[in-house]
Amino acid sequence: MKWSDVFTSSVGRKLVMGLTGLFLITFLVVHAGVNACIWANDGGDMFNKAAHFMGAMIVIRVVEIGLFAGIFIHIIQGYVLEFSNRSKRSVGYDKQLGNRGSKWYSRSMGLLGTILLLFFILHWYHFWIPSRFTGVEQTQVNGVEMHNMFALMQITFSELWVVIVYVVACFSLFWHLLHGFQSAFRTLGVSNNRYIQPIKTIGFVYALIVSLAFAMMPVSLYMGWAH
Protein backbone atom coordinates (compact mmCIF):
# COMPACT_ATOMS: atom_id res chain seq x y z
CA MET A 1 0.00 0.00 0.00
CA LYS A 2 1.38 3.39 -0.99
CA TRP A 3 1.47 6.17 1.58
CA SER A 4 -0.84 8.25 -0.55
CA ASP A 5 -3.47 5.49 -0.48
CA VAL A 6 -3.57 5.67 3.28
CA PHE A 7 -4.99 9.19 2.98
CA THR A 8 -6.86 9.08 -0.31
CA SER A 9 -8.89 5.88 0.00
CA SER A 10 -12.47 6.33 1.18
CA VAL A 11 -11.44 5.50 4.73
CA GLY A 12 -8.27 7.58 4.44
CA ARG A 13 -10.16 10.68 3.34
CA LYS A 14 -12.39 10.30 6.36
CA LEU A 15 -9.32 10.04 8.53
CA VAL A 16 -8.16 13.37 7.17
CA MET A 17 -11.60 14.83 7.88
CA GLY A 18 -11.54 13.49 11.42
CA LEU A 19 -8.02 14.65 12.21
CA THR A 20 -8.50 18.15 10.82
CA GLY A 21 -11.91 18.28 12.49
CA LEU A 22 -10.45 17.50 15.90
CA PHE A 23 -7.74 20.08 15.33
CA LEU A 24 -10.38 22.71 14.56
CA ILE A 25 -12.39 21.59 17.57
CA THR A 26 -9.35 22.29 19.76
CA PHE A 27 -8.86 25.65 18.10
CA LEU A 28 -12.45 26.65 18.82
CA VAL A 29 -11.84 26.19 22.55
CA VAL A 30 -8.88 28.58 22.41
CA HIS A 31 -10.80 31.05 20.26
CA ALA A 32 -13.82 31.00 22.55
CA GLY A 33 -11.58 31.27 25.60
CA VAL A 34 -9.81 34.40 24.35
CA ASN A 35 -13.04 36.00 23.23
CA ALA A 36 -14.73 35.31 26.54
CA CYS A 37 -12.50 38.09 27.94
CA ILE A 38 -15.00 40.59 26.50
CA TRP A 39 -17.23 39.79 29.45
CA ALA A 40 -14.63 41.12 31.86
CA ASN A 41 -16.43 44.45 31.39
CA ASP A 42 -13.27 46.51 31.68
CA GLY A 43 -13.73 48.43 28.46
CA GLY A 44 -12.18 45.58 26.53
CA ASP A 45 -8.72 45.86 28.10
CA MET A 46 -8.46 42.23 29.07
CA PHE A 47 -9.70 41.09 25.68
CA ASN A 48 -7.37 43.40 23.80
CA LYS A 49 -4.44 42.16 25.86
CA ALA A 50 -5.34 38.55 25.19
CA ALA A 51 -5.73 39.19 21.48
CA HIS A 52 -2.46 41.12 21.42
CA PHE A 53 -0.69 38.32 23.24
CA MET A 54 -1.98 35.76 20.74
CA GLY A 55 -1.05 37.91 17.76
CA ALA A 56 2.43 38.70 19.02
CA MET A 57 3.54 35.19 19.87
CA ILE A 58 5.62 33.61 17.15
CA VAL A 59 4.38 30.12 18.08
CA ILE A 60 0.82 31.26 17.60
CA ARG A 61 1.70 32.73 14.21
CA VAL A 62 3.11 29.39 13.11
CA VAL A 63 0.09 27.56 14.48
CA GLU A 64 -2.07 30.03 12.55
CA ILE A 65 -0.59 28.77 9.30
CA GLY A 66 -1.37 25.24 10.40
CA LEU A 67 -4.84 26.37 11.30
CA PHE A 68 -5.56 27.77 7.87
CA ALA A 69 -4.11 24.64 6.29
CA GLY A 70 -6.39 22.59 8.53
CA ILE A 71 -9.46 24.62 7.64
CA PHE A 72 -8.80 24.47 3.92
CA ILE A 73 -8.00 20.77 3.90
CA HIS A 74 -11.18 20.14 5.88
CA ILE A 75 -13.23 22.24 3.46
CA ILE A 76 -11.75 20.85 0.25
CA GLN A 77 -11.80 17.26 1.44
CA GLY A 78 -15.35 17.77 2.70
CA TYR A 79 -16.53 18.90 -0.70
CA VAL A 80 -14.62 16.15 -2.49
CA LEU A 81 -16.32 13.56 -0.28
CA GLU A 82 -19.74 15.17 -0.53
CA PHE A 83 -19.71 15.27 -4.32
CA SER A 84 -18.12 11.89 -4.76
CA ASN A 85 -20.64 10.31 -2.37
CA ARG A 86 -23.52 11.98 -4.17
CA SER A 87 -22.32 10.57 -7.47
CA LYS A 88 -22.63 7.00 -6.20
CA ARG A 89 -26.39 6.90 -6.68
CA SER A 90 -27.42 8.22 -10.06
CA VAL A 91 -31.04 7.11 -9.82
CA GLY A 92 -32.59 8.20 -6.55
CA TYR A 93 -35.46 6.76 -4.55
CA ASP A 94 -39.06 7.74 -4.96
CA LYS A 95 -39.56 7.44 -1.22
CA GLN A 96 -36.79 8.45 1.15
CA LEU A 97 -35.69 6.75 4.33
CA GLY A 98 -35.33 10.18 5.89
CA ASN A 99 -35.12 10.50 9.66
CA ARG A 100 -36.07 6.91 10.33
CA GLY A 101 -32.48 5.81 10.03
CA SER A 102 -30.32 8.77 10.86
CA LYS A 103 -30.38 12.26 12.28
CA TRP A 104 -30.98 15.07 9.79
CA TYR A 105 -27.85 16.91 10.84
CA SER A 106 -25.67 13.86 10.29
CA ARG A 107 -26.89 13.82 6.70
CA SER A 108 -26.48 17.58 6.30
CA MET A 109 -22.82 18.10 7.14
CA GLY A 110 -22.16 19.47 3.66
CA LEU A 111 -24.93 22.04 3.94
CA LEU A 112 -24.03 23.02 7.51
CA GLY A 113 -20.39 23.24 6.49
CA THR A 114 -21.25 25.46 3.53
CA ILE A 115 -23.15 27.86 5.78
CA LEU A 116 -20.08 27.95 8.03
CA LEU A 117 -17.78 28.60 5.08
CA LEU A 118 -19.88 31.53 3.92
CA PHE A 119 -19.86 32.81 7.47
CA PHE A 120 -16.07 32.46 7.70
CA ILE A 121 -15.59 34.64 4.65
CA LEU A 122 -17.63 37.38 6.32
CA HIS A 123 -15.90 36.76 9.62
CA TRP A 124 -12.42 37.03 8.14
CA TYR A 125 -13.46 40.20 6.36
CA HIS A 126 -14.71 41.64 9.65
CA PHE A 127 -11.80 40.78 11.89
CA TRP A 128 -8.89 38.80 10.54
CA ILE A 129 -8.12 40.91 7.47
CA PRO A 130 -8.22 44.24 9.38
CA SER A 131 -6.04 42.89 12.19
CA ARG A 132 -3.45 41.46 9.80
CA PHE A 133 -3.52 43.71 6.80
CA THR A 134 -5.75 46.72 6.55
CA GLY A 135 -5.23 47.94 10.09
CA VAL A 136 -7.21 48.45 13.25
CA GLU A 137 -7.45 51.57 15.39
CA GLN A 138 -4.83 51.51 18.16
CA THR A 139 -5.27 51.74 21.89
CA GLN A 140 -3.00 51.72 24.91
CA VAL A 141 -3.30 49.19 27.70
CA ASN A 142 -0.85 49.67 30.57
CA GLY A 143 1.32 51.74 28.26
CA VAL A 144 1.51 49.12 25.51
CA GLU A 145 0.30 50.01 22.01
CA MET A 146 -2.09 47.45 20.56
CA HIS A 147 -5.05 46.93 18.25
CA ASN A 148 -8.35 47.91 19.76
CA MET A 149 -10.10 44.72 18.69
CA PHE A 150 -12.80 45.33 21.25
CA ALA A 151 -13.79 48.58 19.60
CA LEU A 152 -13.83 46.81 16.26
CA MET A 153 -16.18 44.22 17.70
CA GLN A 154 -18.41 46.96 19.10
CA ILE A 155 -18.63 48.68 15.72
CA THR A 156 -19.15 45.44 13.79
CA PHE A 157 -21.88 44.21 16.08
CA SER A 158 -23.74 47.49 16.22
CA GLU A 159 -25.53 46.37 13.07
CA LEU A 160 -28.44 44.02 13.66
CA TRP A 161 -28.08 42.01 10.45
CA VAL A 162 -24.49 41.14 11.32
CA VAL A 163 -25.60 39.90 14.72
CA ILE A 164 -28.30 37.77 13.09
CA VAL A 165 -25.87 36.26 10.58
CA TYR A 166 -23.45 35.37 13.38
CA VAL A 167 -26.16 33.75 15.48
CA VAL A 168 -27.39 31.70 12.50
CA ALA A 169 -23.82 30.57 11.89
CA CYS A 170 -23.61 29.47 15.52
CA PHE A 171 -26.70 27.33 15.03
CA SER A 172 -25.00 25.63 12.10
CA LEU A 173 -21.88 25.27 14.17
CA PHE A 174 -23.82 23.49 16.90
CA TRP A 175 -25.30 20.86 14.58
CA HIS A 176 -22.05 20.49 12.66
CA LEU A 177 -20.15 19.85 15.90
CA LEU A 178 -22.82 17.61 17.36
CA HIS A 179 -22.30 15.13 14.56
CA GLY A 180 -18.67 15.91 13.82
CA PHE A 181 -17.34 15.48 17.34
CA GLN A 182 -18.43 11.90 17.83
CA SER A 183 -18.01 11.01 14.16
CA ALA A 184 -14.36 12.05 14.29
CA PHE A 185 -13.69 9.64 17.13
CA ARG A 186 -15.44 6.81 15.34
CA THR A 187 -13.43 7.55 12.23
CA LEU A 188 -10.23 7.41 14.23
CA GLY A 189 -11.25 3.96 15.31
CA VAL A 190 -12.84 4.30 18.74
CA SER A 191 -15.11 1.27 18.67
CA ASN A 192 -15.23 0.41 22.33
CA ASN A 193 -18.81 0.86 23.52
CA ARG A 194 -17.56 2.07 26.89
CA TYR A 195 -16.12 5.12 25.12
CA ILE A 196 -18.81 5.87 22.55
CA GLN A 197 -21.46 6.98 25.04
CA PRO A 198 -19.19 9.35 27.03
CA ILE A 199 -17.84 10.74 23.75
CA LYS A 200 -21.37 11.48 22.57
CA THR A 201 -22.17 13.21 25.88
CA ILE A 202 -18.96 15.24 25.86
CA GLY A 203 -19.61 16.12 22.21
CA PHE A 204 -23.06 17.41 23.03
CA VAL A 205 -21.86 19.49 25.98
CA TYR A 206 -18.93 20.80 23.94
CA ALA A 207 -21.10 21.72 20.95
CA LEU A 208 -23.64 23.43 23.17
CA ILE A 209 -21.16 25.47 25.23
CA VAL A 210 -18.98 26.53 22.31
CA SER A 211 -21.78 27.55 19.97
CA LEU A 212 -23.72 29.25 22.76
CA ALA A 213 -20.63 31.18 23.87
CA PHE A 214 -19.95 32.34 20.32
CA ALA A 215 -23.57 33.29 19.73
CA MET A 216 -23.68 35.33 22.93
CA MET A 217 -20.69 37.47 21.88
CA PRO A 218 -22.35 39.50 19.11
CA VAL A 219 -25.58 39.57 21.12
CA SER A 220 -23.79 40.88 24.23
CA LEU A 221 -22.10 43.63 22.28
CA TYR A 222 -25.24 44.63 20.44
CA MET A 223 -27.22 44.76 23.66
CA GLY A 224 -24.40 46.49 25.50
CA TRP A 225 -24.04 43.66 28.04
CA ALA A 226 -20.31 43.63 27.41
CA HIS A 227 -18.78 47.08 27.76
Next chain:
Amino acid sequence: MEHYLMNLTLKVWRQANSNAKGKFETFKVKDISSEMSFLEMIDVLNEQMIREGHDPIAFDHDCREGICGMCSMYIDGRPHGPWHANTVCQLHMRAYKDGDTIVIEPWRANAFPVIKDLMVDRSAFDRIIQAGGYVSVNTGSPVDANATPIQKDNADAAFAAAACIGCGACVAACKNSSAMLFVSAKVSHLALLPQGNPERKSRVTNMIAQMDKEGFGSCTNTGACEAVCPKEIKMSNIARLNNEYLVAGLTIDK
Protein backbone atom coordinates in the same frame (compact mmCIF):
# COMPACT_ATOMS: atom_id res chain seq x y z
CA MET B 1 -53.78 -12.40 15.62
CA GLU B 2 -56.97 -12.48 13.68
CA HIS B 3 -56.80 -13.50 10.06
CA TYR B 4 -58.08 -11.03 7.49
CA LEU B 5 -58.05 -10.39 3.75
CA MET B 6 -57.02 -7.17 2.07
CA ASN B 7 -56.92 -5.45 -1.29
CA LEU B 8 -53.78 -3.49 -2.06
CA THR B 9 -52.30 -1.15 -4.62
CA LEU B 10 -48.67 -1.79 -5.50
CA LYS B 11 -46.41 0.74 -7.17
CA VAL B 12 -43.51 -1.32 -8.47
CA TRP B 13 -40.32 -0.30 -10.27
CA ARG B 14 -40.12 -2.01 -13.67
CA GLN B 15 -36.97 -2.00 -15.73
CA ALA B 16 -36.31 -4.38 -18.64
CA ASN B 17 -32.53 -4.57 -18.16
CA SER B 18 -29.60 -2.61 -16.78
CA ASN B 19 -29.49 -0.27 -19.77
CA ALA B 20 -33.20 0.36 -20.07
CA LYS B 21 -34.88 3.33 -18.50
CA GLY B 22 -37.19 2.11 -15.78
CA LYS B 23 -40.51 3.42 -14.53
CA PHE B 24 -43.13 2.72 -11.91
CA GLU B 25 -46.10 0.53 -12.76
CA THR B 26 -49.20 0.27 -10.62
CA PHE B 27 -50.90 -3.04 -9.84
CA LYS B 28 -53.95 -4.06 -7.83
CA VAL B 29 -53.92 -7.27 -5.83
CA LYS B 30 -57.07 -8.72 -4.28
CA ASP B 31 -57.85 -10.96 -1.31
CA ILE B 32 -54.36 -11.05 0.11
CA SER B 33 -54.22 -13.02 3.35
CA SER B 34 -52.71 -11.42 6.43
CA GLU B 35 -50.91 -14.73 6.98
CA MET B 36 -48.96 -14.48 3.73
CA SER B 37 -45.39 -13.34 3.54
CA PHE B 38 -44.62 -10.28 1.47
CA LEU B 39 -42.93 -12.38 -1.20
CA GLU B 40 -45.93 -14.72 -1.37
CA MET B 41 -48.04 -11.67 -2.05
CA ILE B 42 -45.72 -10.84 -4.98
CA ASP B 43 -45.98 -14.49 -6.08
CA VAL B 44 -49.76 -14.12 -6.21
CA LEU B 45 -49.39 -11.02 -8.35
CA ASN B 46 -46.85 -12.71 -10.62
CA GLU B 47 -49.06 -15.76 -11.19
CA GLN B 48 -51.91 -13.46 -12.06
CA MET B 49 -49.64 -11.62 -14.52
CA ILE B 50 -48.41 -14.84 -16.11
CA ARG B 51 -52.01 -16.00 -16.58
CA GLU B 52 -52.80 -12.70 -18.26
CA GLY B 53 -49.77 -13.04 -20.51
CA HIS B 54 -47.66 -10.28 -18.93
CA ASP B 55 -44.02 -10.33 -17.93
CA PRO B 56 -43.87 -11.13 -14.19
CA ILE B 57 -41.92 -8.93 -11.77
CA ALA B 58 -38.34 -10.12 -11.37
CA PHE B 59 -37.10 -10.13 -7.78
CA ASP B 60 -34.37 -11.90 -5.82
CA HIS B 61 -35.10 -14.49 -3.16
CA ASP B 62 -33.80 -17.85 -2.09
CA CYS B 63 -34.15 -19.23 1.43
CA ARG B 64 -37.22 -17.23 2.39
CA GLU B 65 -36.31 -17.74 6.00
CA GLY B 66 -34.15 -14.71 6.62
CA ILE B 67 -30.71 -16.29 6.39
CA CYS B 68 -29.41 -16.12 2.82
CA GLY B 69 -29.47 -12.41 2.08
CA MET B 70 -30.91 -12.70 -1.42
CA CYS B 71 -34.18 -10.86 -0.96
CA SER B 72 -33.86 -7.15 -1.47
CA MET B 73 -36.75 -4.75 -1.81
CA TYR B 74 -36.90 -1.13 -0.80
CA ILE B 75 -40.45 -0.90 0.50
CA ASP B 76 -42.09 2.44 1.23
CA GLY B 77 -38.77 4.17 1.66
CA ARG B 78 -37.10 1.51 3.79
CA PRO B 79 -34.90 -1.44 2.83
CA HIS B 80 -36.64 -4.72 3.75
CA GLY B 81 -39.84 -2.92 4.67
CA PRO B 82 -41.28 -1.52 7.90
CA TRP B 83 -40.24 -4.12 10.47
CA HIS B 84 -37.12 -3.77 12.56
CA ALA B 85 -34.26 -6.29 12.10
CA ASN B 86 -36.12 -8.13 9.40
CA THR B 87 -35.67 -9.32 5.82
CA VAL B 88 -38.34 -8.90 3.13
CA CYS B 89 -38.95 -12.63 3.05
CA GLN B 90 -39.78 -12.50 6.76
CA LEU B 91 -42.05 -9.50 6.38
CA HIS B 92 -45.67 -10.62 6.66
CA MET B 93 -48.79 -9.07 5.27
CA ARG B 94 -50.22 -8.47 8.73
CA ALA B 95 -48.00 -5.40 8.60
CA TYR B 96 -50.57 -3.94 6.16
CA LYS B 97 -54.25 -3.22 6.11
CA ASP B 98 -56.94 -3.19 3.48
CA GLY B 99 -56.61 -0.36 0.97
CA ASP B 100 -52.90 0.32 1.55
CA THR B 101 -50.65 1.48 -1.25
CA ILE B 102 -47.14 0.04 -1.18
CA VAL B 103 -44.20 1.46 -3.15
CA ILE B 104 -41.52 -1.09 -4.04
CA GLU B 105 -38.13 -0.06 -5.44
CA PRO B 106 -34.87 -1.91 -6.04
CA TRP B 107 -31.71 -1.16 -4.03
CA ARG B 108 -30.37 2.04 -5.53
CA ALA B 109 -26.61 2.37 -5.87
CA ASN B 110 -24.42 2.55 -8.93
CA ALA B 111 -22.38 -0.30 -7.48
CA PHE B 112 -25.57 -2.41 -7.53
CA PRO B 113 -26.82 -2.03 -11.11
CA VAL B 114 -30.38 -3.16 -11.76
CA ILE B 115 -30.48 -6.44 -13.68
CA LYS B 116 -34.23 -6.42 -14.09
CA ASP B 117 -37.11 -4.85 -12.16
CA LEU B 118 -36.31 -5.32 -8.48
CA MET B 119 -33.25 -7.48 -9.03
CA VAL B 120 -29.84 -5.88 -8.60
CA ASP B 121 -26.36 -7.21 -9.23
CA ARG B 122 -24.60 -7.55 -5.87
CA SER B 123 -21.53 -9.38 -7.14
CA ALA B 124 -19.49 -6.37 -5.97
CA PHE B 125 -19.88 -7.83 -2.47
CA ASP B 126 -18.47 -11.15 -3.65
CA ARG B 127 -15.43 -9.42 -5.09
CA ILE B 128 -14.86 -7.57 -1.81
CA ILE B 129 -14.93 -10.90 0.04
CA GLN B 130 -12.55 -12.38 -2.51
CA ALA B 131 -10.17 -9.51 -1.87
CA GLY B 132 -9.62 -10.55 1.74
CA GLY B 133 -12.69 -11.74 3.61
CA TYR B 134 -11.30 -15.17 4.34
CA VAL B 135 -8.60 -16.99 6.29
CA SER B 136 -6.05 -19.13 4.45
CA VAL B 137 -5.78 -22.62 5.91
CA ASN B 138 -3.74 -25.65 5.00
CA THR B 139 -5.64 -28.65 3.81
CA GLY B 140 -5.46 -31.79 5.90
CA SER B 141 -7.36 -33.02 8.88
CA PRO B 142 -9.31 -30.31 10.72
CA VAL B 143 -7.82 -28.70 13.79
CA ASP B 144 -9.37 -29.64 17.08
CA ALA B 145 -12.14 -27.14 17.82
CA ASN B 146 -10.79 -26.34 21.28
CA ALA B 147 -7.14 -26.06 20.26
CA THR B 148 -7.25 -22.26 20.11
CA PRO B 149 -8.65 -20.59 23.21
CA ILE B 150 -10.81 -17.56 22.41
CA GLN B 151 -12.07 -15.03 24.89
CA LYS B 152 -15.83 -15.39 25.25
CA ASP B 153 -16.62 -11.71 24.62
CA ASN B 154 -14.58 -11.73 21.43
CA ALA B 155 -16.16 -14.95 20.27
CA ASP B 156 -19.60 -13.44 20.84
CA ALA B 157 -18.73 -10.19 19.07
CA ALA B 158 -17.18 -12.09 16.15
CA PHE B 159 -20.27 -14.25 15.93
CA ALA B 160 -22.55 -11.20 15.96
CA ALA B 161 -20.54 -9.68 13.11
CA ALA B 162 -20.55 -12.96 11.21
CA ALA B 163 -24.34 -12.84 11.20
CA CYS B 164 -24.20 -10.41 8.26
CA ILE B 165 -25.96 -12.06 5.34
CA GLY B 166 -24.56 -9.72 2.70
CA CYS B 167 -27.96 -8.45 1.65
CA GLY B 168 -26.84 -4.92 0.87
CA ALA B 169 -29.60 -3.13 2.77
CA CYS B 170 -26.92 -1.02 4.42
CA VAL B 171 -25.81 0.28 1.02
CA ALA B 172 -29.41 0.85 -0.03
CA ALA B 173 -30.16 2.91 3.08
CA CYS B 174 -26.98 4.97 3.10
CA LYS B 175 -27.09 8.43 1.57
CA ASN B 176 -23.50 7.81 0.41
CA SER B 177 -24.21 4.30 -0.93
CA SER B 178 -21.45 3.19 1.39
CA ALA B 179 -20.76 -0.50 1.96
CA MET B 180 -18.91 0.13 5.19
CA LEU B 181 -21.30 -1.75 7.47
CA PHE B 182 -21.00 -4.86 5.32
CA VAL B 183 -17.22 -4.63 4.98
CA SER B 184 -16.82 -3.81 8.67
CA ALA B 185 -18.87 -6.87 9.63
CA LYS B 186 -16.65 -9.07 7.51
CA VAL B 187 -13.42 -7.47 8.75
CA SER B 188 -14.54 -7.51 12.40
CA HIS B 189 -15.66 -11.09 12.26
CA LEU B 190 -12.10 -12.18 11.44
CA ALA B 191 -10.22 -9.42 13.29
CA LEU B 192 -11.77 -10.54 16.57
CA LEU B 193 -10.57 -14.10 16.21
CA PRO B 194 -7.01 -15.42 16.50
CA GLN B 195 -7.49 -17.24 13.19
CA GLY B 196 -7.87 -13.89 11.46
CA ASN B 197 -4.72 -12.42 12.91
CA PRO B 198 -2.05 -13.51 10.38
CA GLU B 199 -3.76 -11.77 7.45
CA ARG B 200 -5.37 -8.89 9.26
CA LYS B 201 -3.41 -6.04 7.68
CA SER B 202 -3.61 -7.20 4.09
CA ARG B 203 -7.24 -8.14 4.60
CA VAL B 204 -8.45 -4.72 5.63
CA THR B 205 -6.38 -2.78 3.09
CA ASN B 206 -7.31 -5.07 0.20
CA MET B 207 -10.99 -5.14 1.07
CA ILE B 208 -11.15 -1.36 1.31
CA ALA B 209 -9.28 -0.99 -1.98
CA GLN B 210 -11.79 -3.32 -3.62
CA MET B 211 -14.72 -1.52 -1.98
CA ASP B 212 -13.51 1.78 -3.44
CA LYS B 213 -12.94 0.20 -6.83
CA GLU B 214 -16.49 -1.11 -6.91
CA GLY B 215 -17.78 2.44 -6.55
CA PHE B 216 -19.29 2.49 -3.08
CA GLY B 217 -19.29 5.81 -1.25
CA SER B 218 -17.44 6.62 1.93
CA CYS B 219 -18.93 6.38 5.40
CA THR B 220 -20.01 9.56 7.19
CA ASN B 221 -21.32 7.78 10.29
CA THR B 222 -24.96 8.72 9.80
CA GLY B 223 -26.19 5.41 11.16
CA ALA B 224 -28.87 4.68 8.54
CA CYS B 225 -27.23 1.30 7.84
CA GLU B 226 -27.44 0.15 11.43
CA ALA B 227 -31.09 1.16 11.62
CA VAL B 228 -32.13 -1.05 8.71
CA CYS B 229 -29.75 -4.00 8.97
CA PRO B 230 -31.78 -7.20 9.27
CA LYS B 231 -29.02 -8.78 11.33
CA GLU B 232 -28.50 -5.79 13.63
CA ILE B 233 -24.85 -5.38 12.71
CA LYS B 234 -23.54 -2.58 14.90
CA MET B 235 -21.83 0.60 13.77
CA SER B 236 -19.07 -0.07 16.29
CA ASN B 237 -17.82 -2.54 13.68
CA ILE B 238 -17.21 0.40 11.35
CA ALA B 239 -15.07 2.08 13.99
CA ARG B 240 -13.19 -1.19 14.41
CA LEU B 241 -12.64 -1.31 10.67
CA ASN B 242 -11.31 2.26 10.74
CA ASN B 243 -8.97 1.27 13.52
CA GLU B 244 -7.77 -1.82 11.64
CA TYR B 245 -7.25 0.30 8.54
CA LEU B 246 -5.34 3.02 10.35
CA VAL B 247 -3.02 0.56 12.07
CA ALA B 248 -2.48 -1.40 8.85
CA GLY B 249 -1.96 1.78 6.84
CA LEU B 250 0.71 3.00 9.23
CA THR B 251 2.50 -0.27 9.84
CA ILE B 252 2.06 -2.51 6.82
CA ASP B 253 5.32 -3.58 5.20
CA LYS B 254 4.61 -3.02 1.55
